Amino acid sequence: MLEIKDLTVSVEDKIILNNFSLKINQGEVHAIMGPNGSGKSTLSNVLCGKDNYKIKKGEIIFKEKNIFELSIDERAKLGLFLAFQYPVELPGVSITPFLKTAINSKLKSLGKKEIDSLEFAKKVREASEYLGISKEMLKRSVNEGFSGGEKKRYEVLQMTLLNPDLTILDETDSGLDIDALKTVSKGVNRLKRKDNSIVVITHYQRLLDYIIPDFVHILVAGKIVRSGDKNLALELEKKGYENII
Amino acid sequence: MNQISNLYQKNEKFILGSNNEWLTNLRNKILEKIDDLGPPSKKNEIWKYSNLSHINDTRYEPSNEILKENETLNEENEIDYINGKYHITEKNKKNLNINFKDLGESLIDLKNFFYNENETQLNDFVIDINTIFLSDGLYISTKENKENYLIINYKNNLDYITNYLRNIIKINKNSKLTLVENFNYEKSENNDLNIYNNFILEKDSELEHIIIQNLNLTSRLLYSSHAICETNSKFNQLSCQLGSISAKNRHLSNLIGINSQANHNGIYFGKNKQYIDNKTKVTHKSENCQSNQIYKGILNEESCGVYLSNTLVESQAQKTNGYQLSRGLLLSDKSKLYNKPQLKIYADDVKCSHGSTIGALDNNQLYYLQSRGLSEKDSQKLLIKAFCKDVLKNINDKESLKKIELQIDKWLNKKNDKQYS
Numbered sequence: 042m043l044e045i046k047d048l049t050v051s052v053e054d055k056i057i058l059n060n061f062s063l064k065i066n067q068g069e070v071h072a073i074m075g076p077n078g079s080g081k082s083t084l085s086n087v088l089c090g091k092d093n094y095k096i097k098k099g100e101i102i103f104k105e106k107n108i109f110e111l112s113i114d115e116r117a118k119l120g121l122f123l124a125f126q127y128p129v130e131l132p133g134v135s136i137t138p139f140l141k142t143a144i145n146s147k148l149k150s151l152g153k154k155e156i157d158s159l160e161f162a163k164k165v166r167e168a169s170e171y172l173g174i175s176k177e178m179l180k181r182s183v184n185e186g187f188s189g190g191e192k193k194r195y196e197v198l199q200m201t202l203l204n205p206d207l208t209i210l211d212e213t214d215s216g217l218d219i220d221a222l223k224t225v226s227k228g229v230n231r232l233k234r235k236d237n238s239i240v241v242i243t244h245y246q247r248l249l250d251y252i253i254p255d256f257v258h259i260l261v262a263g264k265i266v267r268s269g270d271k272n273l274a275l276e277l278e279k280k281g282y283e284n285i286i
Numbered sequence: 287m288n289q290i291s292n293l294y295q296k297n298e299k300f301i302l303g304s305n306n307e308w309l310t311n312l313r314n315k316i317l318e319k320i321d322d323l324g325p326p327s328k329k330n331e332i333w334k335y336s337n338l339s340h341i342n343d344t345r346y347e348p349s350n351e352i353l354k355e356n357e358t359l360n361e362e363n364e365i366d367y368i369n370g371k372y373h374i375t376e377k378n379k380k381n382l383n384i385n386f387k388d389l390g391e392s393l394i395d396l397k398n399f400f401y402n403e404n405e406t407q408l409n410d411f412v413i414d415i416n417t418i419f420l421s422d423g424l425y426i427s428t429k430e431n432k433e434n435y436l437i438i439n440y441k442n443n444l445d446y447i448t449n450y451l452r453n454i455i456k457i458n459k460n461s462k463l464t465l466v467e468n469f470n471y472e473k474s475e476n477n478d479l480n481i482y483n484n485f486i487l488e489k490d491s492e493l494e495h496i497i498i499q500n501l502n503l504t505s506r507l508l509y510s511s512h513a514i515c516e517t518n519s520k521f522n523q524l525s526c527q528l529g530s531i532s533a534k535n536r537h538l539s540n541l542i543g544i545n546s547q548a549n550h551n552g553i554y555f556g557k558n559k560q561y562i563d564n565k566t567k568v569t570h571k572s573e574n575c576q577s578n579q580i581y582k583g584i585l586n587e588e589s590c591g592v593y594l595s596n597t598l599v600e601s602q603a604q605k606t607n608g609y610q611l612s613r614g615l616l617l618s619d620k621s622k623l624y625n626k627p628q629l630k631i632y633a634d635d636v637k638c639s640h641g642s643t644i645g646a647l648d649n650n651q652l653y654y655l656q657s658r659g660l661s662e663k664d665s666q667k668l669l670i671k672a673f674c675k676d677v678l679k680n681i682n683d684k685e686s687l688k689k690i691e692l693q694i695d696k697w698l699n700k701k702n703d704k705q706y707s
Contacts, residue, residue, distance in 0.1 A: 089653075089657050090656075090657075091653050112656070112661075112662070113653065113656035113657055113662075114656045114657075114658075114659050114660055114661050114662070114665075117656070117657055117658060117659040118659045122657075123657050125654065125657075128654065129648070129650045129651050129653075129654045131651055131654070131655070131669070131672060132672060132675075132676075133671070133672025133673060133674075133675035133676060134655075134668055134669070134672045139655075139658075139668070142660060142664070142668070143658040143659050143660060146658075146659040146660055146661070146664070147659045150659070182672070199658065203658070203659070
């Protein structure tokens, strides 16, 4: 599904990711944990194609394509989805038409016809109910005035409707109370299939109680310093970053 | 003698109201004033950022063409100005709720509007030359207690002509009018239009005034409007500016009756070397009145925008609620926008505020939209349309909104091959 080879990335001459390598197969859930400033968000932004990052070396192959040759939207259409740590507010951009435009952009790129309005309404209703998103919220502008929990639920709603092959959850647990964390995790788990993959980026072990990873990687100073199974996260929780490296 | 006096003397006999003594006297007084003061200068605040070449190149070249009867097929609530001449059809005359009168024939009743009573004749160069060279106009009034809809289309099919038009529109007691003005010179080039509209909103009346200006980029526009709002009346205006190489718009309201309201909303789009200059001013002259001046501009390429907003609260206008907002979106490094909000408050129990911002499209917003599969161009378009939304939501007329949205789409799509970065 995804292979990152020897990736070195800098911002304003400061190396953020340093010879970073990672391979993710279909059906796997990977957790990337690391202290502040270790390069977690840089990794997700570089994967999605945000500019401001200088790729000094390495490559990223997603679904057998070199994604450095693709624009941000082309990567999204290929099946990459980033659930943002801080989803931006888009005043004046109504949620429902935006969702429909996003779905149709993807369908168009696959050479498929646009989604039928009734089918779209049904999908939105069903996914919203599951995630506890009210009808009133769907009438608002994207993320405008949403609480932290509402923003994260809305990210998962988009993920549900866009049905990506690879999802990156960038600190999805930040700003969530325990009930919201459970709802969001439930929403993510429901989308797990044998043919898709999930990367969970987080500081804390707590999210991994609900989204159980197959692999846990510890990222420090732009490099993976240890990898293991879900027990590594538990060990990290007990010992802290300083003592586990 | 200045160029304007020369032009006037050469063409005096063709100008509307030339046989009217008081109007001729007024014109001579204005010409003397122009002689004394000279043409507008950038030292004056309202001309500071103006493109004065347009103002100083005053022309008088009216059309002499007479329109054939069957050239307008409008319904009873739609009239045309073609090549600077209004056309009232038999259907228009059958409209029982709106009365149309020739401005020239009504001058005897309209003297107050030309002199400074009620401040309808403003001390302004643009209005002065409108008064001097007036070529045509209408006196329109609505029937009391009725709700009406009126469309005025300004069309030209001749090149190099000038139109000096004035409409005096009275919204009678407890009546409501939606007035849509469409400016579209698709079939002609290099035309100048100077238009001045007066609105009188009587007690409990309502006017929704929508201007959709999409002139071609060889035409120049000077547009002035002035509204007098009596007790409990509501004036809601939207100026949508898409065309014209040089447009200078000035919209003023006087809130003279208690509980009256004036809203000046505007959106303007600039490209190439377009110059779009907007000014709004609300004078609060009575208690418990409300005003909103909300303008948003989207400027691309080498276009230039100016927006001056002004709220004047006189000492007797207690409990005033006044709001101003100006926001500009610059889509290119060479586009420019000058904003200047002003508040002058002489009463002590008022609530007034203003805000002004100018910036580019937000890169984080663009990234978010693109990460959902929208192309860069589509993301930009979506954000530009979203930027306009909170101005457009202030308008109730759904038909006009649809039309404006369509025009905005056209404007955005014309830019397909160029990035807005």
